[in-house]
Amino acid sequence: MRKLVQPNSSNQASVQQGVGQSLQHESARKHVTGSAEYIDDMPTSPQLLHVATGQSARAHARIVSLDLSEVQTAAGVVDVITQQDIPGQIDVGPVYGGDPLLAGDTVVYAGQPIFAVAATSIEAAKRAVCLAKVEYQALPAVLTIDDAIAADSFVLPPHQHLQGDPEQAIDSAPFQTEGEIYVRGQEHFYLEGQISQASATEDGGIHVISSTQHPTEIQKLVSEVLGLGLHEVVAEVRRMGGGFGGKESQAAPLACIASLFAIRQRRPVRYRMPRQDDMVQTGKRHDFKNNWRAGFDSDGRLHGVSMTLAGKCGCSPDLSEGIVDRAMFHASNAYSFNAARIVGLRCKTNTVSNTAFRGFGGPKGMMAAETLMDDIARTVKKDPLDVRLINLYQPGQDETPYGQVVEQHVLPELMRTLEQSSDYRQRRNTINAFNNANRYVKKGLAMTPVQFGISFTAKHLNQAGALLHIYTDGTMLISHGGTEMGQGLNTKIQQIVASAFDVPVAMVKVSSTRTDKVPNTSPTAASSGTDLNGMAALNACNKIKRELSKFAATHFNIEEYELKYHNGQVTAGEQVMNFNEFVQLAYLNRTSLSANGFYKTPKIHYDKNTGQGQPFFYFANGAAVSEVTIDTLTGEYKVNRVDVLQDVGKSLNPAIDMGQIEGGFVQGMGWLTTEELLWDKQGSVISDSPANYKIPTAFDTPEQFNVALYRRENTANTIHQSKAVGEPPLMLGISVWAALRDAISSTSNYRLSPQLDTPATPERVYWALQQCAQYNQQHQEAS
Structure with missing residues (x-):
């Protein structure tokens, strides 16, 4: 169990509680004891x-x-x-x-x-x-993606990214492959409903x-x-x-x-909304039908890819423009396609309008790339990890299909590090020996990477505001435009503000988010909550610090830069006093102790007409190794071990980041294994309750779950050189799906890459095993 620092008011605690320390979630005790007040906990009146x-x-x-x-x-x-x-x-x-x-x-x-x-x-x-x-x-009624495409039914026109001449590159490559995968959506299933x-x-x-x-x-x-x-x-x-x-x-x-x-x-x-109404009336993660054609050489290196991503948007656009765009941005995941055509279709159906889900459309695009990597590996008879490594963005092959150059080449080193720490190669040999010795039980192993762009793809949303008050006793109240949904945003904001003045976190409170305190807020989404609101809060701190420096320079006859904050105290030349005493003195001398902060993300731009630009400020990276065991007679399986290494830059709060990684991984694993969204032929949702929609439980978590932070400072100018951690870990769950496919493929001696649509329920695993059995029979008869 991780030991977290408890908040207290002593000056000696400030250093341990600032940015970079594992401070517990500001409402953790309230969550555990049940005293955290949600809307349905608010007192009622006879008038309600x-x-x-x-x-x-x-x-x-x-x-x-x-x-x-x-x-x-x-x-x-x-x-x-x-x-x-x-x-x-x-x-x-x-x-x-x-x-x-x-x-x-x-x-x-x-x-x-x-x-x-x-x-x-x-x-x-x-x-x-x-x-x-x-x-x-x-x-x-148009109910499926295929129906929508056949009827030319779309909520918005198609969009395209084009890099080079993909058709020529594919046709001239030594090998070609084509494939398709249907990736179902996901119910949000938050603990608190709408x-x-x-x-x-x-x-x-x-x-x-x-x-x-x-x-x-x-x-x-x-x-x-x-x-x-x-x-x-x-x-x-x-x-x-x-x-x-x-x-x-x-x-x-x-x-x-x-x-x-x-x-x-x-x-x-x-x-x-009662849970069943919520599951029927509100949008979900989009279903996607992805297909592709690719050309590559005997090493498994891609020459070109042509890919179509068709999202099931439902009856209206909602946020589907950005969601399908995000799927397109991440269709290459961490790999250089060299030449590419990525087409996004926004299919209109008579089903509930689908909406944002953690990762937006990114996970759906990545599934196409990871399926392709496995297919190439089976063709050239290589370990899929080697095919993934050779195709990673790296110096010399670092331009995305939408024209952004990958500047931080984190994944080659990160994946090599994880390969060693997870003992990947030795385990691969051990698994091969196990599979050769066991007829009915097979193991699978896979490492998959994630390269996730951080920023809203709608440029105007990349802004945030904050309002900071310092009271005469030295305590502070910070309001910001982000919202707290359990991810620890308010805790990190507390730490940012406390660190700015080097005071204990207990001296900082975060107020509820209100539009009359901070106007024109962006949604807390796109993994940008801390990046945006943290920088806005720091901007407010710096404005007050400038006012305090001017006051100190006049009052103590010093230079402005000589004012220092340390461990709950203030040093002004030869004068040393407690922070609260200094604030009181500044107030008595009519110094402003309130400021609004603002931040807008620099450098980002994207031209929708050309499909080219730099939509992301930076990329968050990670990789996961998953090992599974399947029963070939039933399709049932279990996840034995998972090793995760996640790039978080200079972590603001390692404990909270670890929690986000663990939770995100399990949610991603659930999306790809147990959570099956289904509609009947009349267009009604079948999976409309906990009885027929299965999210992962504690019993589904890996038997061995190793999570580590890849501590490499972000070279982009983010808040304290940290990196976003909300969405990227979800896509690490793809490694479980890839490991299942690896175990299934072992029954064909890794000659066949079976069709394994998601979620990979035991039934789908069983059907994929039957594909391998038919393949084996055909080849035996041919020989």
């Missing part, structure tokens, strides 16, 4: 109303008639609304239109909200919505407390739906019980409906 929505039973249909008379008279019901009761804007799409708050004459997916009920209890609201009488006229609470203010405004990653979007959409100015809406977030991207755009409809009822009834309103 609860919301439920009536949902479409059809994937695509016209509403012929809607009878809500029994709903309106049901016990406990206070108010019922339909689309015509919305006073302002109807559409709540985050970027493009297509997401009406409530359906009008037509429904476009099963589960779409048609009307909403406010009642005195959630039970009364849920009972009431069942009393609606809805008559539909069925319309043709929820918002709204209260009308005395001046005609609205105060919304929301479980959201994007408070400013809540503020904007609530104002538009109600027809209010942005200054009349305050959105607030204290904490979320998990987000993973599912609360970036999907939280807005709940906030809007709760606010609408609150204004209509002048009563507080809480809208908490």
Whole structure:
């Protein structure tokens, strides 16, 4: 067990608690004891109303008639609304239109909200919505990626990255291969479901407390739906019980409906989605169908690749433009394609509009690259690790298909280090011997890398603000535009501010995120929460420090640079005093002790028309080695051992970073092994509860799980030379899928790279084993 430093107020503790130290999460004790207050824990009053929505039973249909008379008279019901009761804007799409708050004459997916009920209890609201009488006229429904492509059904036009002449490079290469993989989506399954609470203010405004990653979007959409100015809406977030991207755009409809009822009834309103409603009504990670054609030589080195990535966007654009773009950006993962054509398709289907999920579209693109690496290795009869190593971005082959040059060549050294520390080569030999000696049980081993670009691909989102107050006792309150969803952002902000003045972390508090404190915030997403908000907080610290230096220079007759902060004290020339005493003195001399900070990411640019640019400030890197054992008679398997080495730059908080890596890996492993999103032929979600959707449990974690930080300072000018750690570890879970495929391939003596769509459930593993058995039989008959 890792021992973490406990916060306390002694000056001697400050050095141990600053940036770079393993300080526990600021709400850890509250989480464990149950005292952390989430929205549904907030005190209720007799005036509080609860919301439920009536949902479409059809994937695509016209509403012929809607009878809500029994709903309106049901016990406990206070108010019922339909689309015509919305006073302002109807559409709540985050970027493009297509997401009406409530359906009008037509429904476009099963589960779409048609009307909403406010009642005195959630039970009364849920009972009431069942009393609606809805008559539909069925319309043709597009339900799959293949259907969408055949019908030319897309939410947005295709996009392309082009590097060199890929077709010529492929055709002239000594070897060619082509392949396809279907990668299913993923349910967010946060511990705290979607929820918002709204209260009308005395001046005609609205105060919304929301479980959201994007408070400013809540503020904007609530104002538009109600027809209010942005200054009349305050959105607030204290904490979320998990987000993973599912609360970036999907939280807005709940906030809007709760606010609408609150204004209509002048009563507080809480809208908490029951788990099943959440799983039906809110978007998920996109399904992707990826196919490619590639040319390579006998060493396994790529000459060129042509790839198409088709994402299942659902019924509206939502964030799919950026998600499919991100899949395209990461379709090469860590490898130089040399010449490439990457095409992204945004398929429109009559299913719930899919949305952001940890890694955005990156994991889906990477799956194409990693499948290709394995296929090449089987063709040239090499260990897949050697094929991966030879194709890594490195000096001389460092330009991506979108024109950005990889400047930090971290992975070649990182992977060699992990190869040694995990004893990869010896274990490969041991596994080969085991597989030769065992007929029905096989082992697999794989190392896969991750190179993940850090920055929002929408340039304007790469900005952040912060507001810092220092009070006369020396304590500090920092507000910033990021949101805390359990990832430790507020803890790192505390450490950044405390380190700026070299005081104990206990002297710094982070307030809830509010749009009336820090305006125009970007979503806490794209692994940029600490990068952006940490730099904004530091900027605010530096502004106050400049004011304090000017005061000290005048008051103590010293140069400004002579003011020093150390271990809770301040040195001004020959004067030494406690930090709080110095602050009090500065206040008495009318020195400003408050400042707003701001940061915008430099250097980034991307031309959508040419598909070229530098969309990322830097890359976070990592690699994982996974070992699995499969039962060839049933397809069942277990993960025996995982070794992870993650590039985090100069870690701000190693303990929190380790937790993010471990959690991200397991979530990625779940996406690729147990978590199966399924729809029926009518377009309704089948996997709509914990009973039929299986996230990993403690029993699914690797028997041996070794995680280490690759401590190499970031050469980009980030906050204290750290690197983002939120999303990149998720894609390390690809190594488990690759190890399963390796074990299956061993049954063909590694001659066949079997088709293994995801998630690689025991059933799919069994079917892949049957492919190998058929391959063996055909070759035996041929010989």
